[in-house]
Amino acid sequence: MIAIMDCNNFYVSCERSFNPRLENRPVIVLSNNDGCVIARSNEAKELGVKMGTPYHEIGELIDAAGIEVFSSNYVLYGDMSSRVMSILARFVETVEVYSIDEAFLDLSSEPDPEAFCRTLRETISRWTRIPVSFGIAPTKTLAKVANRLAKKNPSSGGVLSLIHADQIRDALMSFPIGDLWGIGYRFESMLKRNEIKTAWELSQTDEDWVSERMTVNGLRLVYELRGVPVKMLELEPAKKKNICVAPSFGVEVHDIARLRMALATYLARASEKLRKQDSAASSITVFVHTNRFKKNAKHYYNSRTVILPHPSSSNTELLKYASAALDEIFSFGYAYQKLGVFLNDLVPDNHRQANLFTELPDDKLAKLSKAVDGINKQYGRDKVRLAAQGYDRTWPMKQKWLSRCYTTRWSDILVAS
Numbered sequence: 115m116i117a118i119m120d121c122n123n124f125y126v127s128c129e130r131s132f133n134p135r136l137e138n139r140p141v142i143v144l145s146n147n148d149g150c151v152i153a154r155s156n157e158a159k160e161l162g163v164k165m166g167t168p169y170h171e172i173g174e175l176i177d178a179a180g181i182e183v184f185s186s187n188y189v190l191y192g193d194m195s196s197r198v199m200s201i202l203a204r205f206v207e208t209v210e211v212y213s214i215d216e217a218f219l220d221l222s223s224e225p226d227p228e229a230f231c232r233t234l235r236e237t238i239s240r241w242t243r244i245p246v247s248f249g250i251a252p253t254k255t256l257a258k259v260a261n262r263l264a265k266k267n268p269s270s271g272g273v274l275s276l277i278h279a280d281q282i283r284d285a286l287m288s289f290p291i292g293d294l295w296g297i298g299y300r301f302e303s304m305l306k307r308n309e310i311k312t313a314w315e316l317s318q319t320d321e322d323w324v325s326e327r328m329t330v331n332g333l334r335l336v337y338e339l340r341g342v343p344v345k346m347l348e349l350e351p352a353k354k355k356n357i358c359v360a361p362s363f364g365v366e367v368h369d370i371a372r373l374r375m376a377l378a379t380y381l382a383r384a385s386e387k388l389r390k391q392d393s394a395a396s397s398i399t400v401f402v403h404t405n406r407f408k409k410n411a412k413h414y415y416n417s418r419t420v421i422l423p424h425p426s427s428s429n430t431e432l433l434k435y436a437s438a439a440l441d442e443i444f445s446f447g448y449a450y451q452k453l454g455v456f457l458n459d460l461v462p463d464n465h466r467q468a469n470l471f472t473e474l475p476d477d478k479l480a481k482l483s484k485a486v487d488g489i490n491k492q493y494g495r496d497k498v499r500l501a502a503q504g505y506d507r508t509w510p511m512k513q514k515w516l517s518r519c520y521t522t523r524w525s526d527i528l529v530a531s
Contacts, residue, residue, distance in 0.1 A: 115220075115221040115222055115224065115227045115250055115251070115252065115275075115277070116218060116219070116220060116221065116250070116251060116252065116253060116254055116257050116343070116347070117218070117219045117221050117227060117231055117248050117249065117250045117251075117257055118212070118216060118217070118218050118219070118248070118249050118254070118257040118258055118260075118261050119198075119202060119216065119217050119219065119231075119234075119238075119246050119247070119248055120215060120216050120246065120247050120248075120249075120261050120265075121195075121198060121215035121216070121244050121245070121246050122244075122245045122246060122247055122265065122272075123153060123154065123155055123156065123245075124153065124191065124195075124214065124215035124244070125143040125152065125153035125184075125186070125191055126141045126142075126143060126153050126154065126155045127243075127244045127245055128187070128190055128191050128194045128244070129141060129143065129184050129187075129517055130155075130243070131194065131242060131243040131244060132517075132518075132520045132528060133517070136155075136182055138157065139155070139157060139180070139182055140154075140155055140157035140158040140160075140161055140163075140179055140180070140181040140182065141154070141155040141157070141158060141181070141182045141183075141184070142154050142155070142158050142163060142176075142181055142182070142183055142184070143184045143185075143186060144169055144183065144184070144185055144186060144515070145186060146186065146361045146362055146511050147361070147362045147363075147364055147511045147512045148169055148185050148512050148513065148514055148515065149168060149169060149362070150166050150167060150168050150169065151163060151164070151165060151166060151167045151169070151172075152165065152166075152186065158181060161175065161179050161181070162175075163175070163181070169183075183515045184515050184516070184517055185512075185513035185514060185515045185516040185517075186513070187516055187517050187519065189519045189522055190517065190518075190519055190520060190521065190522070191214065192214065193519075193521045193522050194242060194244065194521065195214045195215060197241075197242055197521075198215075198238055198242055198244055198246070199211050199217060201234075201237060201238055201241060201242070202217055202219065202234070205234055205237070206219045206220070206221070206234075207220070207223075208220035208347060208349065209349075210347040210348050210349060211351065218254060218257070218347055220347055221250065227250050227275065228250060228273055228275045231248035231250060231273045232248075232271065232272075232273050234248070235247075235248060235272050235273060245272070246272065247261055247264045247265050247272045247273070248261065248264065248272065248273045248274070249261025249262070249263070249264055249274055249275075249276075250273070250274070250275035250276070250277070251275065251276040251277065251282070251341075252277070252341045252343060253338040253339075253341060253342065253343045253344070253345070254295075254338060254343075254345045254347075255294070255295055255296070255335060255338035255339055255345070256276050256282060256338065256339065256341065257276075258294075258295040259276065259285055259286070259289055259294070259295075259313065260274045260275060260276045260285070261274070262289075262293060263285060263289075279341075282341060283314060285313075286312065286313040286314035286317060286339060287312055287313075287314040288312065289312055289313040289314070290311070290312065290313075291305050291306065291310060291311055291312055291313060291315070291316060293313075294313050294316070294335070295335075296331065296335050297335075301328060301332070304327065313339055314339075316335070316336060316339060317336055317339035317340050319336065321333060321336065324336050353391045353393060353460070354387070354391065354393075354460065355460055356456060356457065356458050356459075356460065357384050357387050357388055357395075357456070357457040357460070358384070358454060358455070358456045358457075359380040359381070359383045359384040359387075359454065359455055360380070360401075360452060360453070360454025360455065361380075361452075361511050362451055362452045362511065363376070363450065363451055363452060363453070363511075364511050364512040365512075366404075366405070366449035366450065366451060367449070367450045367451075367453075368448070368449055368450070370440070370441075370444045373402065373440060373444065373450065373453055374437060374440065374502060375502065375503055375504040376453050377400065377433075377436055377437065377440055377453060377455065378433055378437075378500055378502035378503040378504075379496075379503045380453065380454070380455050381429065381432055381433055381436055381455050382429055382496070382499065382500065382503060384455055384457050385427060385428070385429050385432055385457070385483065386487055388427050388457055388460070389427050389463075389480075389483060389484055389487060390487075392462060392463045392464070393427065393460040393461065393462060393463055394425035394426055394427045394460065394461055394462075394463045395422065395425060395426060395427065395432065395457035395458065395459065395460055396421070396422055396425045396458065396459035396460070396461060397419055397420060397421045397422055397457075397458045397459050398419070398420050398422065398432060398435055398436050398439065398455065398456065398457060398458070399417060399418070399419040399420075399439075399455070399456035399458060400417065400418055400420075400436050400439040400440050400443065400453070400454070400455050400456075401415070401416065401417035401418075401443070401453070401454050401456075402414075402415070402416060402417075402440070402443060402444065402450050402452065402453045402454075403415040403416075403450070403451065403452055404448050404449055404450055404451055405449070405451040408449075408451075411449065412447065412448055414445060414448045414450075416443035416445070417443060418439040418440075418442050418443050419439070419458070420435045420436070420438065420439050422435060425459075425460075425461050425463075426479075426480075427463055427480055427483065428479035428480050428482070428483050429483050429486070429500055430479055430482075430483075430500070431479055432457070433500065433502060436455060437502075440453075463480070486498045486499075
């Protein structure tokens, strides 16, 4: 048996965990720069708030309905995710952390998986105040189906299992094809054109037809719907093939000096992620653009990719090439809304191809960057930084409704009185 645990309305639940006043009230969490809705409480959903809706389009509804608004507090959400996952690891031997709010569990050794999940659900709620749902089934895909049904069916108590053939058939016959894990808009449209509208109809479709139109991934999905495990639990997260850091600016930026500081800061974030997975980048892409939605304004977009002479993970070395790319694409007279940096063609840090004509960079640069990572991890982000990052903080993201970092900052910890 495989189970999937999914935190309900996770970002909203993290805010409620430390602010009981928010219970039973409509709550939304906004994206970077307080732009769009990325999380909603059930009460906000009932008011008609849609995912991805720009904040400025629902200002009147927020005021009229008394919707509580929060900026994204990724420090809090990341720490709460770690706490939930650590609870799972404490009671389950095999856990695959699938995302910040989801994890697959191997419950093959549990005599009563459903009772076990109910106990685990109560434990997570008691220790973190985060509500979760469990779906239990023979395969990952069916477990995702069970989890979705558990959320929609309050009588399930947050735990639903699809174990027997008749249970699976009944669930799939009413399950929309577009709600299946791994079915995007393109496949959904194609399947509906061919009169395949439910998960059950897909599970009964000819294998050759599926393989021809949906490749091997579609065939795996069909097998999983039939109860044949194809997608195994992945205990070691796959390393990223590309790393991107590209938050929008909180204010429009006109001069290249502040763009350079932003680039150095974003590159520091990206290279830290790079070193964390022991990788090195073979190329860098830098891009800038203005606000494409701003009317009566001059619009501009440009990007530049630099192929490095050798893969690197050093802040110092990567910034040299990224800065040269920025100088090429910068144009005076524009109000820039966003700058981003991609680290591409990642390779293992210890498997870099040597160059016949030049030596690899001094390993001291890589060791220096890792030492800086260790210091900043202990004493706080950017305590040690490149001078190019500067101290100007007029361009970072807007976070007007940011909540406290209740679990990671001493000054924000709640005090009992």
